[in-house]
Amino acid sequence: MNIVVCVKQVPEPTGTNRIDPKTLRITREGVDVVLDPADEFSIEAALQIQEANPGTNVVVVSMGPERALEAIRRGLAMGATKGILVSDPSLAGSDALTTAKVLAAAIKRESPDLVITATESSDAYTGMVPGGIAHYLGLPLLSYAKKLTISGGKATIERQTETGFQRVEAQLPAVVTVTGSINTPRYPALKGIMQAKKKPVDQLTAAALGFSPEQVGEKGAREKVLGWAPAEQRKAGRVIKDDGTAAAQIADFLAELKII
Amino acid sequence: MTKVWVYAELTGGQVARVSLELLTKARQLTADVTAVVLGTGASAQAATLGQYGAKRVLVHEDAAYEQFLSEPAADTIAALIEQEKPDLLLIGTTYNGRDIASRLNAQLNCGVITDGAQLSLDGVQLKVQVPWYSATTIVDVTLSGGVTRLVLIRPKSFAAEVDPNAAAPQVEQIQAQVSQQARRAVVVENVVQASEGPKLEEASVVVSGGRGLKQAENFKLLHDLASTLGGAVGASRAVVDAGWVPYSYQVGQTGKTVKPSIYMACGISGAIQHTVGMKGAKYIIAINTDPDAPIFKFADLGIVGDVLKVVPALNEEIKRRKG
Numbered sequence: 001m002n003i004v005v006c007v008k009q010v011p012e013p014t015g016t017n018r019i020d021p022k023t024l025r026i027t028r029e030g031v032d033v034v035l036d037p038a039d040e041f042s043i044e045a046a047l048q049i050q051e052a053n054p055g056t057n058v059v060v061v062s063m064g065p066e067r068a069l070e071a072i073r074r075g076l077a078m079g080a081t082k083g084i085l086v087s088d089p090s091l092a093g094s095d096a097l098t099t100a101k102v103l104a105a106a107i108k109r110e111s112p113d114l115v116i117t118a119t120e121s122s123d124a125y126t127g128m129v130p131g132g133i134a135h136y137l138g139l140p141l142l143s144y145a146k147k148l149t150i151s152g153g154k155a156t157i158e159r160q161t162e163t164g165f166q167r168v169e170a171q172l173p174a175v176v177t178v179t180g181s182i183n184t185p186r187y188p189a190l191k192g193i194m195q196a197k198k199k200p201v202d203q204l205t206a207a208a209l210g211f212s213p214e215q216v217g218e219k220g221a222r223e224k225v226l227g228w229a230p231a232e233q234r235k236a237g238r239v240i241k242d243d244g245t246a247a248a249q250i251a252d253f254l255a256e257l258k259i260i
Numbered sequence: 261m262t263k264v265w266v267y268a269e270l271t272g273g274q275v276a277r278v279s280l281e282l283l284t285k286a287r288q289l290t291a292d293v294t295a296v297v298l299g300t301g302a303s304a305q306a307a308t309l310g311q312y313g314a315k316r317v318l319v320h321e322d323a324a325y326e327q328f329l330s331e332p333a334a335d336t337i338a339a340l341i342e343q344e345k346p347d348l349l350l351i352g353t354t355y356n357g358r359d360i361a362s363r364l365n366a367q368l369n370c371g372v373i374t375d376g377a378q379l380s381l382d383g384v385q386l387k388v389q390v391p392w393y394s395a396t397t398i399v400d401v402t403l404s405g406g407v408t409r410l411v412l413i414r415p416k417s418f419a420a421e422v423d424p425n426a427a428a429p430q431v432e433q434i435q436a437q438v439s440q441q442a443r444r445a446v447v448v449e450n451v452v453q454a455s456e457g458p459k460l461e462e463a464s465v466v467v468s469g470g471r472g473l474k475q476a477e478n479f480k481l482l483h484d485l486a487s488t489l490g491g492a493v494g495a496s497r498a499v500v501d502a503g504w505v506p507y508s509y510q511v512g513q514t515g516k517t518v519k520p521s522i523y524m525a526c527g528i529s530g531a532i533q534h535t536v537g538m539k540g541a542k543y544i545i546a547i548n549t550d551p552d553a554p555i556f557k558f559a560d561l562g563i564v565g566d567v568l569k570v571v572p573a574l575n576e577e578i579k580r581r582k583g
Contacts, residue, residue, distance in 0.1 A: 019397065096372070097365055119514070126374040131330065131362025140444035141330060143359050146507065156448075159329075160507045161355060162271065162516075164453035168329060170445045179514075180501040222371030226400040231391060234539060234558035239551070242565025247573035250545060251581060253561050257543060259465065259489065259522055260578050 001056040001150075003046045004112040005080065006103055006133070007039040009064050009071035010123040024225040025093060026123055028065070035071035038118035040078070040185035041178050046116050047079045048183065049150050057081045059110050063091060063102050069201065076196035077188030083201035084110075090206050093218030096124070100132025102216065105209040108137060114155065115175040119144055134175040142168055146181040262290045262384055263346040267337065268309055268317075269357055270325075273301035277461070278352030280312045280420035282413060286350060287313030287423060289381045294318060295429075296340065298333050299325035303431070310429030311422045317429045324438040330356065331442035334363035339436065341368060345407045347384050353414045361412050371403035372410040377417045386411070395536040415461070416517045416540065453506040456483075458492050460509065465491030466520045468511055468538070469499060472527015472548060472567050476504035481568070482526060485575045488582075494518065494538075496528045512537035527567040530555025547571070 012032040020027045043060065050056040060075035061084040062068045072083035086106050094102070107115055115137070120127035134141035142148075145157035146165065155176055156169040188196070206216055213219070240249065254260045264286045269276040275297070286293045295314035297305055299322065306317040318340060324332045337360065341349065349364075351357045353375060365372040377398070378389035385402065386409055392399050403409045460466065467486040469479055479493065486493045494516070495509040511518055512534040523541035528534060530546070530553055538544070539558065546559035547567045556562040563570055 019392070019399070096362075096374075097369070100366060125513070126372070127358050128362040128365050128372055128374060131359055132366040135363055135366035141359060141363070142445055143329065144355055159355070161450075163508055164451045164506065166447050166451065167449040168445055168447050174445075179507075180497065181503065181507065222403050222405050223373060224402050224404055226387065226402055228392070228397050228399040231395050231398050234544070236557050237560035237562065239556050239559070239562035239564065241551075242563055242570060246547070246563045246565050246570045247577045250561065250563065250570070250574050251577045253543075253545065254489075254522070254578070255581070257522065260581060 001049070001053055001113045002059065002110055003049060003056060003114045003116060004059045004061055004107045004110050005039070005042045005046045005075065006115065006117040006129070007043070007060055007062045007071055007075055008036045008121045009033050009062065009068040010036045010121060013037060013122045019228055023093070033067065035074045036118065036122050038120070038122050038180065039075075041180055041182050042116040042118055043075050043078050043080060044183045044185040045148055045178050047186070049114070050079070053150070059084060061103060061106050062086070063094075063099055063106075072201055073196050074188065076199045077192040078186055079192060082199060084204065085201060086204045086206070086209065088206040090213040090217045093221055094216055095221040095223050096126045096128035097132055097222075098216045098220045100129045101136055102206065102209060102211060103129065104133045104136035105211070106204060107133065113172045114150065115139070115173070117175070117177050119177045119179055130175055130177045137175065140170040140174045142170055142174055142176045145176050145178045148176055148178060148182060261292045262348070262381060263292045263294070263344070264290050265294045265296060265346040265349045266314070267349065267351045267357065267360065268295045268297040268305065269352060269354060270297065270299045270301060270305065275305050275308055276352060276354060277420060278354060278413070278415040280308075281415065281418045282350040282352060283309060283312035283314055284421050285379060285418040289379070291315070294346065296337060298322070298336060303433075306429060306431045311426050312420065313423055313426070314429045317431045318434050319431060320434050320436050322436070322438055324443065327447055328443045329445035329447065330359035330363055331444065332438040333360045334367060335439065335442050336434070336436045338364055338367045340434065341408050347408065348381070348386065349408055349410050351410070351412050353412045357412060361410055365410060368408065370406045370408050370410055372412070373401050373403060374412045376411050376413045379411060379413065391536065395539070396532065414517055416519055453508055455493065455508070457487060458490070460492040460494055460511070461516055461518060463492035463518075464521045465489045465524070466494045466511070466518050466522070466538070466541070467491055467524045467526065468494035468496065468528060469526045469567075470496035470528030471498050473499070474568070478568060479505055481571045481575070485571055488575050488578050491520070491522075496531070496534050525555050525559070526571055528555060529553045530557070
């Protein structure tokens with residue numbers, strides 16, 4: 001079986017994110033970047049299927065600058081078989097739709113039985129890429145999986161809903177998006193990190209996938225940022241140390257607000 | 261006149277609250293508002309959609325919209341949009357809404373803005389305010405090119421208000437066929453994990469728990485307190501991912517947005533992913549052992565203390581005062 005996992009290198013989610021005033025894009029220079037923590041769940045999900053189905057290839061694919069190779073290497077260190085990095089200056093500033101088109105073109109070359117992604121990236125957070133990939137690959141989309149089972153050529157998920165969950169299934173090949181409840185991602189072992197250095201990584205340009213510079217990147221993007229401002233912040237109120245009267249003080253506060 | 265469409269999502273045969281919020285907003289933007297409603301019970305909802313602002317309701321009654329994920333709805337809406345070319349399609353940020361929008365985005369090759377919180381139209385010039393970086397920055401975004409613009413809006417961004425002057429909408433049963441191809445992601449079972457008391461999104465008091473509760477069993481303390489206060493129980497992402505409580509409890513960027521009168525954060529540090537879902541609360545009370553927890557920077561009343569002691573004591577105190 002061939003599994004392709006989409007990953008993204010993002011600014012450290014706990015760091016201070018900034019907007020570049022010139023490009024009006026998320027600043028990616030001079031900030032710490034990591035493999036999107038949300039993608040570790042996707043990789044782990046793929047590796048668990050690989051362990052249950054010997055001979056399975058797990059390919060980690062990313063679109064991003066050259067240094068996104070580090071994010072791919074982390075996936076390889078966790079246990080993936082191979083990496084693909086689509087990197088091209090013309091792709092900078094691509095919107096979700098272009099990203100989906102480009103990733104789908106790269107994924108198609110691997111003849112996947114299963115494509116696994118996070119539900120959204122932790123930086124741009126559009127959540128539009130997985131559905132786009134499904135569309136361009138002509139595959140069904142099983143989304144928001146908190147559980148994933150592959151059996152008899154079929155993928156079955158438990159899909160989170162506003163009120164609980166749904167059991168949803170589709171014949172493979174399919175695209176599945178997974179949430180943080182699906183598993184506990186492994187840490188790469190030293191052996192894995194050493195092996196990752198020798199694992200193959202295909203590097204592809206936009207042209208190699210059949211895209212011209214006019215179609216992609218900022219030129220192809222429909223979304224335009226007009227400007228931005230810091231959000232209004234709430235102010236701190238009273239902070240007290242519990243000396244045994246905290247419960248009474250909260251009750252007083254609630255009474256003041258006529259809640260009780 | 262600017263044509264604004266709203267995708268009216270059905271949940272359990274009823275129009276989702278967020279769709280009514282979007283209709284309320286849409287009728288402030290233009291007099292030409294159309295709602296699209298698909299699935300079992302769709303026709304019966306037309307009158308409600310009219311009350312909230314739809315002048316015209318496009319209806320397709322077919323169980324396929326509930327039985328299969330995203331594709332039937334995306335196909336039908338895409339065909340309608342290609343025929344009628346509205347200027348704007350508004351969709352609520354829900355699981356189904358996001359799935360359908362992502363497919364439409366690709367099928368129509370149109371622009372999309374996600375996670376919108378405010379929206380304005382100057383003629384056909386669109387401006388959407390989108391919170392970035394977990395709502396620490398508000399960015400103004402527009403879309404260029406294409407005819408129909410797609411905008412996803414977070415629930416509770418606008419009030420849902422009936423139009424007192426609303427006339428009955430024009431209802432049109434649309435001709436659509438759900439293809440075999442669209443019947444691939446099959447919903448085999450729907451499991452509702454009901455919680456007692458008011459719904460989390462609607463409760464005026466929310467008692468929410470995080471890692472500080474130490475173990476799943478201690479959520480019972482929050483349920484007890486919520487029940488005394490007539491409120492609902494919420495949770496941080498960390499404890500939902502840990503499997504302590506179902507996902508339906510989650511408040512935050514990837515969970516629910518709540519705007520209660522009182523939000524009580526118990527053992528929640530106040531990570532930005534969480535605060536985006538609750539900072540609209542009128543009053544925030546926080547209990548946390550860590551005096552440096554970010555939540556104290558914006559709580560109206562902060563208690564540096566152990567939730568496992570303070571919460572049961574508070575429950576007893578409120579019961580005592582209530583007599």
